[in-house]
Amino acid sequence: MLELRDIHTYYGHIHALKGVSLEVMQGEIIALIGGNGAGKTTTLRTISGMQKPRSGTLHYLGKDIAGVRPDTIMMQGMSHVPEGRRIFGQLTVRENLEIGAYTVSDRSLIDQRIQEGFEFFPRLKEREKQLGGTLSGGEQQMLAIARALMVAPKLLLLDEPSMGLSPLFVETIFDIVERLNRERGTTILLVEQNASMALGIAKRAYVLQTGEIRLQGPAAEIASNESVRKAYLGED
Ligand code: ATP
Numbered sequence: 046m047l048e049l050r051d052i053h054t055y056y057g058h059i060h061a062l063k064g065v066s067l068e069v070m071q072g073e074i075i076a077l078i079g080g081n082g083a084g085k086t087t088t089l090r091t092i093s094g095m096q097k098p099r100s101g102t103l104h105y106l107g108k109d110i111a112g113v114r115p116d117t118i119m120m121q122g123m124s125h126v127p128e129g130r131r132i133f134g135q136l137t138v139r140e141n142l143e144i145g146a147y148t149v150s151d152r153s154l155i156d157q158r159i160q161e162g163f164e165f166f167p168r169l170k171e172r173e174k175q176l177g178g179t180l181s182g183g184e185q186q187m188l189a190i191a192r193a194l195m196v197a198p199k200l201l202l203l204d205e206p207s208m209g210l211s212p213l214f215v216e217t218i219f220d221i222v223e224r225l226n227r228e229r230g231t232t233i234l235l236v237e238q239n240a241s242m243a244l245g246i247a248k249r250a251y252v253l254q255t256g257e258i259r260l261q262g263p264a265a266e267i268a269s270n271e272s273v274r275k276a277y278l279g280e281d
Contacts, residue, residue: 052101079253124198134178145192183214
């Protein structure tokens with residue numbers, strides 16, 4: 046479904062991705078883990094078109110999407126939930142969802158997707174008219190995910206969905222990610238600092254370090270790798 050081959054991305058002179066290759070197959074949950082500044086966010090931004098790679102190939106659903114605009118990529122069924130959620134605090138929950146559908150022109154389809162979103166996230170339905178900024182962190186994360194689902198993505202990119210959430214909400218968000226994958230068949234590329242939770246729901250995983258993929262394999266194998274356990278799972 047998605048294939049990166051030898052992707053190099055720069056911010057000016059900063060060489061953030063140094064030849065990243067990875068693959069996501071339809072129906073998978075893939076975890077991308079790594080420490081601060083490893084390039085996880087840059088990888089997602091490169092895939093969704095927000096950052097243009099300087100070299101390498103980037104294929105999505107058989108098409109070359111390197112350098113293609115983010116909204117065009119979105120219309121091909123890819124949605125990105127950015128780090129820090131970026132919901133609109135001064136708009137209501139429903140208005141935030143409507144903005145997520147800005148590439149959808151069919152009004153009845155938008156209403157239908159909002160209803161589906163509320164069925165999936167009953168807590169958002171209860172807060173439909175509340176301003177985004179007044180929601181709790183976990184609810185804002187739900188809203189950010191629900192907003193990304195307004196385009197009915199085939200592939201969902203999730204950047205640190207558990208960041209800053211209480212343990213209970215972390216569980217809730219990971220349950221949601223698993224349900225999306227199981228019930229809707231959404232393919233998910235999940236970036237997480239919470240490596241143990243991410244490896245718990247992923248099928249396969251990649252470990253990124255200073256812009257390079259250092260390890261890859263089945264999630265259970267990565268979770269039992271000694272260097273991963275020391276570096277990312279908090280073991281001595
Ligand atoms: P974190 O978990 O801390 O967000 P990350 O793995 O997502 O880290 P990136 O945010 O992708 O890492 O950053 C990769 C590298 O690129 C880092 O060295 C970072 O300082 C640099 N970088 C990221 N964004 C920019 C930017 N807008 N301008 C310049 N350098 C940047």
